Each structure stands twice: as structure tokens, then as C-alpha cells.
Amino acid sequence: MEAFVYTALPVRVIFGAGTLTRTGEELATLGCGRALVLSTPEQEEAAHALKERLGSTCVAVFTQAAMHTPVEVTARALERLKVAGADCLVALGGGSAIGLAKALALRTGLPQIAIPTTYAGSEATPILGQTDSGVKTTQRTPDVLPEVIIYDVDLTLTLPPLLSATSGMNAIAHAVEALYARDANPVISLLAEQGITALARALPRIVSNPGDIDARSDALFGAWACGTCLGAVGMSVHHKLCHTLGGSFDLPHAPTHAVLLPHAVAYNAGHAPDAMVRIARALSSDSAAHGLYRLARSLGVPAGLKELGMPEAGLDDAVRLAVAAPYWNPRPIEAAGIRRLLDNAFHGRSPATV
Incomplete structure (x- = not known):
């Protein structure tokens, strides 16, 4: 066996069917009570349904996440976060929503729960890719790694x-x-x-x-x-x-x-x-x-x-x-x-x- 270095990532994974119902419980475990739910426009209905499920634990929804995490979209979401007084981020969707949550976490230090609905895998990485003026750059930092990932198989059944x-x-x-x-x-x-x-x-x-x-x-x-x-x-x-x-x-x-x-x-x-x-x-x-x-x-x-x-x-x-x-x-x-x-x-x- 050759010598190697391996650093395990500190993230809690919840995997199964129907696990979306555990979102509120996981927020409580994180000590959070004012969530901002993030999604793309295509998943706006699902984002608002999650807000209803979370009740008073969710204080706002932002549904304008976009591919490649444009910095101008992040700026709008950051303003929404500040106005709402959110203390955590819940990303529902694929790489666009999860990328936006990472970008916000980098700027605010807020904890994240990622709820992926695709197979992109971004939720499991400490990597953020952002696009500014038509140029995409990436950075790797533990500051953007979600604290919790909730994998709910049921959410992928409608993925075309x-x-x-x-x-x-x-x-x-x-x-x-x-x-x-x-x-x-x-x-x-x-x-x-x-x-x-x-x-x-x-x-x-x-x-x-x-x-x-x-x-x-x-x-x-x-x-x-x-x-x-x-x-x-x-x-x-x-x-x-x-x-x-x-x-x-x-x-x-x-x-x-x-x-x-x-x-x-x-x-x-x-x-x-x-x-x-x-x-x-x-x-x-x-x-x-x-x-x-x-x-x-x-x-x-x-x-x-x-x-x-x-x-x-x-x-x-x-x-x-x-x-x-x-x-x-x-x-x-x-x-x-x-x-x-x-x-x-x-x-x-x-x-x-x-």
C-alpha cells in the first residue's frame, strides 16, 4: 500500500424516502429558527411548499437561483437574506440552488441544509463555482460545505x-x-x-x-x-x-x-x-x-x-x-x-x- 493523505469532510447525511419531513428537526439541531429557502424559478412551488411545512421556522423564500451562480444573483439573494434576518440557509434543488446557498454561506458564515433533487453532487463538496462578467472561477473552502444534506429519494421521482x-x-x-x-x-x-x-x-x-x-x-x-x-x-x-x-x-x-x-x-x-x-x-x-x-x-x-x-x-x-x-x-x-x-x-x- 502506497502512502496517502485523506481528509474526511464533516457533513451529516440523511438518506432515505420521505426524509424531507426531517428538515425542521435538523434546523432545530443546528440551533436555527429563521431559515431562508432557496430554489430556482422552476421549483418555486416546491420551495413555497417547504416554507409552509416549516411554518414560522422559515422567514423568507428566494427562487431566482441560476446556473453557474452569477454574482449578481447572489447579491440580490444576500439583500433578501438581510431584510428577512435569516440565520440559516435551506437549498432545495440542484446545483444552481445549492451553489447559491454556498455563495451566501461564504459571505455570511451561516449554516446550510442542502436538499438535492438532482444527481449533481454539489451538496457533498466544499467547492464553489461563481460567474462574474462571463468568467467562471472556482474555490475550495470548508466555509461553503453544507452542515446537513437531506437526500429524499421521493423528490427525484419527478425528475424527467x-x-x-x-x-x-x-x-x-x-x-x-x-x-x-x-x-x-x-x-x-x-x-x-x-x-x-x-x-x-x-x-x-x-x-x-x-x-x-x-x-x-x-x-x-x-x-x-x-x-x-x-x-x-x-x-x-x-x-x-x-x-x-x-x-x-x-x-x-x-x-x-x-x-x-x-x-x-x-x-x-x-x-x-x-x-x-x-x-x-x-x-x-x-x-x-x-x-x-x-x-x-x-x-x-x-x-x-x-x-x-x-x-x-x-x-x-x-x-x-x-x-x-x-x-x-x-x-x-x-x-x-x-x-x-x-x-x-x-x-x-x-x-x-x-
């Missing part, structure tokens, strides 16, 4: 099949990059392989039968496992490219992950052989990159960046931005190789060594 698929591929990306991270360790590598396996088996069942409660439970567990991996070790070229495309070109977060992942894995294949074996094994495939590509195709997610609204003329700018401030990666970041990677991803081609 396509959103389930792209969100699940997003989660898989977290575990994939954890396997070849610079600070990878045997604890997280075991969890990463388990998370990929759980999602790869559950997502096709969800697409064919969205009401399959067992598949939903397996996928939500996989999302937690993959998110925990992302929270424990560093990110590499895949996440750098997704952050660049999302922040600078406003591409949708989860679908961008789903499109790029097989191509990023192909880019790194020759420089992380042990990780590729584990990824392929988790997918029951003979190839990590092609296994991911085949899984994505079987789920019906978009094949290429072109389908997501990426302008082909912007590919060179994306390369420039990604290369200018790269994350550590097992293979050196080379502009020509990244350009070919993005070209393959733009056209939706089968992943190839670049």
Missing part, C-alpha cells in the same frame, strides 16, 4: 428522464476525475468506482421507467458517492473545460458534462492506465472512454456541444481560456490536443485519442 440522465453523467464525471486526481487515495478510489457502478446501472432503468424507486435510490446514492469524491480530491481537464464552456458560453451545466466526459477521458487515457481500468470495470466495458460514450448514447443525452448551443467560432476562445489557467491533469495540457478534443465533442464524434 433526460434531466436524470445528464445529471447522472455529471455525477459520474466527478468520480472519473477523482480516479486520476493528483491527490487520489485508496479510500476515494473505492468510493469512486462504487459511485460510477451505481449510476451506470441505475440510469438506463430510470430512462426506461422513471418511477423505478429502487433505481432512483441507487442513482441518488451514486450521486452522493461521486459528489463526495469531488469534494475530497482535485479536478482535472474535464472540469476545467466544463467550467470554461459554462461560464463563458452559458452552456447548460449537466449536459455539457455529459457531452465532454468521454472525450476528456480519451485525452487522458494513455496517462492514467490504472484509472482507465477501474472506470471500464465500473461500466462493464472494455474501454473507459467508449464505455462512457455508449452509456451517454443509450440514455439519449445530446451527442455534441453543437446541440447545446456552442458556437463553433468560440472553440478557439475556449481553448485559450482553458489553457491559460489549467487545472492539474495527468497529461500535460496542450492547446492542439485540447482543440481536437473540443472539435470531437462539438460534432458528437466517438471519442478518440488526441
Whole structure:
């Protein structure tokens, strides 16, 4: 066994069906009594229903969370928080709502309860990504880690099949990059392989039968496992490219992950052989990159960046931005190789060594 360093994250996890009912109890345990509930506009009804459930424990609702956590939205939410006199944050939704709660926690020090309704995994990480003037940056600090995560499988039953698929591929990306991270360790590598396996088996069942409660439970567990991996070790070229495309070109977060992942894995294949074996094994495939590509195709997610609204003329700018401030990666970041990677991803081609 090689030497390693592993830092466990201090977060309380409540997992099961019907666990949303425990939100008030968890707020009391935190010593909080004036919650601000956060959501996106699409989940406004669910946010107000949670407010009614919490009664006087909830003092306000803010339903304007947005993808990539724009700083101007955070400023509006911060004003709402101050006016309401909130002493804690409850994020209900996917990465947008949870990202907003993290941004507010960073600025105020308030405790958070995250209630994810997708498989994004952001709730399990001490990572905050924010967008300012079209540039997305990330930072890692325990100050943004939620104190409590409430996983309620029932809340994922209405997540549409396509959103389930792209969100699940997003989660898989977290575990994939954890396997070849610079600070990878045997604890997280075991969890990463388990998370990929759980999602790869559950997502096709969800697409064919969205009401399959067992598949939903397996996928939500996989999302937690993959998110925990992302929270424990560093990110590499895949996440750098997704952050660049999302922040600078406003591409949708989860679908961008789903499109790029097989191509990023192909880019790194020759420089992380042990990780590729584990990824392929988790997918029951003979190839990590092609296994991911085949899984994505079987789920019906978009094949290429072109389908997501990426302008082909912007590919060179994306390369420039990604290369200018790269994350550590097992293979050196080379502009020509990244350009070919993005070209393959733009056209939706089968992943190839670049």
C-alpha cells in the first residue's frame, strides 16, 4: 500500500424516502429558527411548499437561483437574506440552488441544509463555482460545505428522464476525475468506482421507467458517492473545460458534462492506465472512454456541444481560456490536443485519442 493523505469532510447525511419531513428537526439541531429557502424559478412551488411545512421556522423564500451562480444573483439573494434576518440557509434543488446557498454561506458564515433533487453532487463538496462578467472561477473552502444534506429519494421521482440522465453523467464525471486526481487515495478510489457502478446501472432503468424507486435510490446514492469524491480530491481537464464552456458560453451545466466526459477521458487515457481500468470495470466495458460514450448514447443525452448551443467560432476562445489557467491533469495540457478534443465533442464524434 502506497502512502496517502485523506481528509474526511464533516457533513451529516440523511438518506432515505420521505426524509424531507426531517428538515425542521435538523434546523432545530443546528440551533436555527429563521431559515431562508432557496430554489430556482422552476421549483418555486416546491420551495413555497417547504416554507409552509416549516411554518414560522422559515422567514423568507428566494427562487431566482441560476446556473453557474452569477454574482449578481447572489447579491440580490444576500439583500433578501438581510431584510428577512435569516440565520440559516435551506437549498432545495440542484446545483444552481445549492451553489447559491454556498455563495451566501461564504459571505455570511451561516449554516446550510442542502436538499438535492438532482444527481449533481454539489451538496457533498466544499467547492464553489461563481460567474462574474462571463468568467467562471472556482474555490475550495470548508466555509461553503453544507452542515446537513437531506437526500429524499421521493423528490427525484419527478425528475424527467433526460434531466436524470445528464445529471447522472455529471455525477459520474466527478468520480472519473477523482480516479486520476493528483491527490487520489485508496479510500476515494473505492468510493469512486462504487459511485460510477451505481449510476451506470441505475440510469438506463430510470430512462426506461422513471418511477423505478429502487433505481432512483441507487442513482441518488451514486450521486452522493461521486459528489463526495469531488469534494475530497482535485479536478482535472474535464472540469476545467466544463467550467470554461459554462461560464463563458452559458452552456447548460449537466449536459455539457455529459457531452465532454468521454472525450476528456480519451485525452487522458494513455496517462492514467490504472484509472482507465477501474472506470471500464465500473461500466462493464472494455474501454473507459467508449464505455462512457455508449452509456451517454443509450440514455439519449445530446451527442455534441453543437446541440447545446456552442458556437463553433468560440472553440478557439475556449481553448485559450482553458489553457491559460489549467487545472492539474495527468497529461500535460496542450492547446492542439485540447482543440481536437473540443472539435470531437462539438460534432458528437466517438471519442478518440488526441
